[in-house]
Amino acid sequence: MRELTVKEAINEALVESFENDKNVILMGEDIAGGKGRENYPGTQDSWGGPFGVTQGLLTKFGPERVRDTTITEAGFFGAAVGAAMTGLRPIVELMYVDFAGVCFDQLMNQAAKMRYMFGGKQSVPMVVRTVVGAGFRAGSEHSQTLYSLYAHIPGLKVVAPYDAFDAKGLLLSAIKDDDPVIFMEHKRLYMTKCDVPEDMKPIPLGKGRIRRPGKDVTIIAIQRMNLFAEEAAQKISEENIDCEIIDPRTYSPLDEELIFESVRKTGRVIVIDESNPKCSLASEITSLISEKCFSDLKTAVIKITAPHTPIPFSPPMEDFYIPSTKKIIEAIKKVHNA
Amino acid sequence: MNIDKNKLNWIYKKLFTIRFFEERIKKIAKEKSVPGYLHTCIGSEAICVGVMSALNDDDWISSTYRNHGHAIAKNCELKQITSEIYGRSTGICKGRGGSMHISDFDKGMLGSFGIVAAGPPVVLGAALQEKINGGTKMSATFFGDGAIHNGAFHEAAGLAKLWDIPMLFVCENNGYAEATATDWHLNTKELKDIAKAYDMISYQGDGNNVFEVHQITRDAIIESKTKNTPIFLEFNNYRFSGQYEGDTQLYQPLEEIEEAKKNDPIKKSIEMASGYNFSSDEIKKIQTDALNEVNEAFDFAETQPWPNPEDALEEVYVNYPKELLR
Numbered sequence: 001m002r003e004l005t006v007k008e009a010i011n012e013a014l015v016e017s018f019e020n021d022k023n024v025i026l027m028g029e030d031i032a033g034g035k036g037r038e039n040y041p042g043t044q045d046s047w048g049g050p051f052g053v054t055q056g057l058l059t060k061f062g063p064e065r066v067r068d069t070t071i072t073e074a075g076f077f078g079a080a081v082g083a084a085m086t087g088l089r090p091i092v093e094l095m096y097v098d099f100a101g102v103c104f105d106q107l108m109n110q111a112a113k114m115r116y117m118f119g120g121k122q123s124v125p126m127v128v129r130t131v132v133g134a135g136f137r138a139g140s141e142h143s144q145t146l147y148s149l150y151a152h153i154p155g156l157k158v159v160a161p162y163d164a165f166d167a168k169g170l171l172l173s174a175i176k177d178d179d180p181v182i183f184m185e186h187k188r189l190y191m192t193k194c195d196v197p198e199d200m201k202p203i204p205l206g207k208g209r210i211r212r213p214g215k216d217v218t219i220i221a222i223q224r225m226n227l228f229a230e231e232a233a234q235k236i237s238e239e240n241i242d243c244e245i246i247d248p249r250t251y252s253p254l255d256e257e258l259i260f261e262s263v264r265k266t267g268r269v270i271v272i273d274e275s276n277p278k279c280s281l282a283s284e285i286t287s288l289i290s291e292k293c294f295s296d297l298k299t300a301v302i303k304i305t306a307p308h309t310p311i312p313f314s315p316p317m318e319d320f321y322i323p324s325t326k327k328i329i330e331a332i333k334k335v336h337n338a
Numbered sequence: 339m340n341i342d343k344n345k346l347n348w349i350y351k352k353l354f355t356i357r358f359f360e361e362r363i364k365k366i367a368k369e370k371s372v373p374g375y376l377h378t379c380i381g382s383e384a385i386c387v388g389v390m391s392a393l394n395d396d397d398w399i400s401s402t403y404r405n406h407g408h409a410i411a412k413n414c415e416l417k418q419i420t421s422e423i424y425g426r427s428t429g430i431c432k433g434r435g436g437s438m439h440i441s442d443f444d445k446g447m448l449g450s451f452g453i454v455a456a457g458p459p460v461v462l463g464a465a466l467q468e469k470i471n472g473g474t475k476m477s478a479t480f481f482g483d484g485a486i487h488n489g490a491f492h493e494a495a496g497l498a499k500l501w502d503i504p505m506l507f508v509c510e511n512n513g514y515a516e517a518t519a520t521d522w523h524l525n526t527k528e529l530k531d532i533a534k535a536y537d538m539i540s541y542q543g544d545g546n547n548v549f550e551v552h553q554i555t556r557d558a559i560i561e562s563k564t565k566n567t568p569i570f571l572e573f574n575n576y577r578f579s580g581q582y583e584g585d586t587q588l589y590q591p592l593e594e595i596e597e598a599k600k601n602d603p604i605k606k607s608i609e610m611a612s613g614y615n616f617s618s619d620e621i622k623k624i625q626t627d628a629l630n631e632v633n634e635a636f637d638f639a640e641t642q643p644w645p646n647p648e649d650a651l652e653e654v655y656v657n658y659p660k661e662l663l664r
Contacts, residue, residue: 070497070500072493072496074490076459076493078493079459079460082462083467086398087467087471088470106456106490109451110451116434116653117435118435118442119443122443179658206658253658256662
């Protein structure tokens with residue numbers, strides 16, 4: 001077995017998808033980068049996106065299929081919709097999820113609705129890769145997650161992997177999928193490593209994963225929050241509290257049954273989401289549990305989220321904003337002792 | 339101009355069909371016998387038919403919420419169009435779209451959008467696909483003068499030129515962006531000059547003259563494909579209909595409407611018919627056929643079954659657990 005970072009795993013999934021299907025193309029801002037000027041050519045393909053994830057694709061597959069775009073999200077997102085409907089499998093990069101405002105019409109009103117609204121004759125097999133997450137000291141407009149904004153919209157699928165194994169397997173599936181998929185990559189996870197087999201198989205969308213089996217408390221953790229959940233579960237195990245961690249991995253469709261099974265077993269639940277709290281994935285999952293598993297609950301579900309504020313820049317404030325292992329441990333004790 | 343008799347017959351038939359169809363829509367809108375918003379295109383017939391007569395059947399287009407004329411001229415089934423407007427199960431979108439979203443992918447329609455300027459980027463994508471796959475289908479996006487201020491139009495125009503994409507940006511300058519006259523909203527003296535910002539070739543023509551529209555479009559398709567470049571077309575006409583059915587149109591003075599009637603595209607087409615060797619009897623026969631087809635389509639739609647309420651759950655995705663849709 002070999003270890004890959006999330007960044008390497010995503011790059012590999014892209015390369016394999018390009019090799020296996022000539023209809024796969026990639027469009028985005030500075031996905032190659034560094035074209036330079038006519039008199040001073042500079043280094044081609046020097047960026048590979050702001051985090052270097054797509055580096056090498058232009059060199060391998062050429063400018064016809066790897067299209068470094070102008071700063072025109074509405075233009076190339078709409079183009080991805082038209083290209084997807086007519087036979088290509090475009091992957092478009094939204095450099096930061098926070099930039100969604102300038103191309104949301106193309107996602108919400110076109111990509112998501114084309115099939116339904118026009119009678120089901122067409123599909124829109126496109127993938128939006130985007131970077132999410134706080135903890136990078138990147139300020140209010142480069143740090144959000146906005147998961148629920150996409151999961152709210154019928155017609156879109158939403159994927160947010162935690163580790164390199166899931167990132168590769170889920171991206172392979174997303175690119176093969178016939179519906180538009182929003183694939184969210186957490187900037188603080190890019191350099192984290194785990195085992196990824198050479199012959200990685202696609203992981204089906206809509207199937208969650210039990211990251212840690214346990215019998216006392218269910219923790220449902222969204223993307224990077226799995227890191228803190230594992231730290232907290234490890235620590236609290238010293239006090240003989242046995243936590244089960246569920247990573248849903250995809251949020252539309254959501255593996256509701258996996259969540260309910262765990263809740264039925266423990267009756268004590270914490271949901272962790274680094275997004276703002278109102279109308280979030282945390283509130284959605286909590287509401288589903290209260291609807292479907294009310295009689296199994298031994299105490300109220302605790303949600304741990306960011307506060308209802310924009311993301312502050314200064315490190316002490318940003319660290320306060322992001323859910324912490326300490327808060328999770330307190331919550332585990334609270335639901336366990338209730 | 340060299341147009342064969344079959345095509346000429348088709349052109350006249352479509353012109354009359356669109357006019358009769360929209361007149362009937364205006365009538366049922368007054369009677370309130372159909373649900374939803376209705377936008378008719380009386381005054382646009384020559385642009386719809388002129389452009390479509392220069393395109394092949396399987397070429398790609400996008401339309402807008404004012405789409406009945408485009409759909410009819412793109413050879414969508416009239417009965418299915420009408421049934422859709424009535425919200426019936428046999429509608430062209432199975433009753434899920436309605437008047438604003440009449441579109442048939444099998445006829446090369448990528449979509450009819452309720453959002454102004456949503457079409458240009460989507461058609462750019464289809465044209466990009468043709469380019470990458472070495473396809474030969476032409477791509478054309480229809481929009482009104484109101485759309486030329488929208489960012490999505492500009493982004494698509496810029497990328498199309500930068501990427502050498504053959505496609506047509508077809509602007510129907512009908513004098514009004516919703517309820518605002520072009521006099522109030524244009525930044526450039528000539529609308530088509532907007533294309534200059536992108537170093538894009540542009541042409542302007544009389545949108546009431548179906549043969550001029552046909553000729554300009556036919557030439558533009560050849561030039562666009564030969565030079566591998568997008569082309570911007572502006573056709574001028576007058577929007578006799580309001581923004582939507584029920585619009586009081588108080589911003590459109592009656593004198594202006596009367597004046598515009600002198601250039602009514604249907605009237606103009608009939609006047610030009612003898613030049614294309616049509617007798618007045620032949621024209622009358624085409625008109626009768628068109629009217630009969632329109633009447634048949636409405637008779638059909640009125641008697642069609644409503645969709646099952648639960649059909650609302652169909653075809654949201656290609657693949658998604660059904661139980662999670664509720």
